[in-house]
Every structure is written in structure tokens, then in C-alpha cells.
Amino acid sequence: MGHMGLRRQLEDKEIADSRVALGRTGRRFFMALVSVAAGLVVINVVYFAVRFGLGHESVRVPQLFNLNHEENLPASLSGSMLAIVALLSLAIGLLRRRRRARESVLWFVLASGLFYFCIDELTQIHEQLSEPIRDPFGLTGIFYFGWVVPAIAALAALLPIALKITRRLEPR
Numbered sequence: 001m002g003h004m005g006l007r008r009q010l011e012d013k014e015i016a017d018s019r020v021a022l023g024r025t026g027r028r029f030f031m032a033l034v035s036v037a038a039g040l041v042v043i044n045v046v047y048f049a050v051r052f053g054l055g056h057e058s059v060r061v062p063q064l065f066n067l068n069h070e071e072n073l074p075a076s077l078s079g080s081m082l083a084i085v086a087l088l089s090l091a092i093g094l095l096r097r098r099r100r101a102r103e104s105v106l107w108f109v110l111a112s113g114l115f116y117f118c119i120d121e122l123t124q125i126h127e128q129l130s131e132p133i134r135d136p137f138g139l140t141g142i143f144y145f146g147w148v149v150p151a152i153a154a155l156a157a158l159l160p161i162a163l164k165i166t167r168r169l170e171p172r
Contacts, residue, residue: 086114
């Protein structure tokens with residue numbers, strides 16, 4: 001077996017030895033996040049069904065719960081979940097760097113992108129990009145909100161990194 005094969009086996013063993021159990025508190029926290037997110041989706045699906053399906057135009061979802069607005073519970077929840085995933089990615093990157101794993105830099109890049117998305121979700125940076133991007137280029141249709149152009153570019157840049165990292169994860 002060559003040097004690279006031996007190194008890969010050692011890295012695989014290190015990964016297996018560094019598993020973290022979610023624990024009861026982690027599972028409860030995860031289920032609480034899923035429940036709140038599912039509840040918000042249900043509220044909005046019922047709203048759209050009543051308003052547009054049944055024709056009750058006067059029905060409105062309170063701004064606090066509306067998935068189509070900013071500065072409310074769904075945006076805060078989304079930003080919080082992005083922060084959690086970014087922190088977990090950073091922790092994995094630090095662990096991998098300590099073990100001298102070659103993909104540790106990828107975890108840091110992924111964590112940085114996720115932190116940006118978190119900050120953007122909570123502060124609405126993307127909303128400020130719409131007009132300066134849309135107006136000079138005359139964007140319409142799905143690109144009317146000009147911020148989707150840099151968002152697509154950022155996601156396209158992070159996707160290969162996320163896929164590379166994901167392929168190295170154990171299915172379990």
C-alpha cells in the first residue's frame with residue numbers, strides 16, 4: 001500500500017474516532033427547531049390555501065409568521081439555523097486541521113459562506129443589492145430581485161465544496 005493509501009486509512013480511522021453523539025438535549029433541540037419550522041410552513045400553507053384557494057382575499061398571515069417577509073420569526077429562525085450550521089462547520093474544520101486533514105480548509109470556506117448567509121438573512125444585505133443590480137442590467141422576471149444573481153454565484157461557488165466534503169462523510 002502506498003503512502004497516500006495509508007494516509008487515507010489513518011484519516012478514515014480518525015474520522016471514525018471523532019464521532020459526536022447528539023445526546024438527548026441535542027435531539028430535543030433538533031426536534032424543537034424542526035417543529036417550529038414545520039409549524040411556520042403549515043401556517044403559511046393554510047394561509048395560501050384559504051386566501052388563494054378559497055378566494056378569501058382579506059385573510060392575512062401576521063407579519064411575525066409570514067415566510068414572505070423579513071425581520072420576523074421565520075427570518076430569525078433561518079438565520080439562527082445558518083449560524084448553528086456555520087459554527088458546526090467551523091468546529092469540524094478546527095478538528096480536521098488539528099488532525100492535519102487535507103480538507104480542513106474546505107470546512108473553513110464552507111463555514112465562512114454560511115456565516116455570510118446567516119448575517120445576510122438577519123440584516124437583509126441582499127435586499128439592498130436588488131436595485132443596484134437590477135436597474136443597470138434591466139433585469140426582469142426571476143431576476144427582478146437583483147440579489148438573486150450574486151446569490152446564485154455564491155451558491156454555485158460553495159456547492160462543489162459542500163459536495164466534496166459531503167462525499168467524505170460517513171453515511172451514518
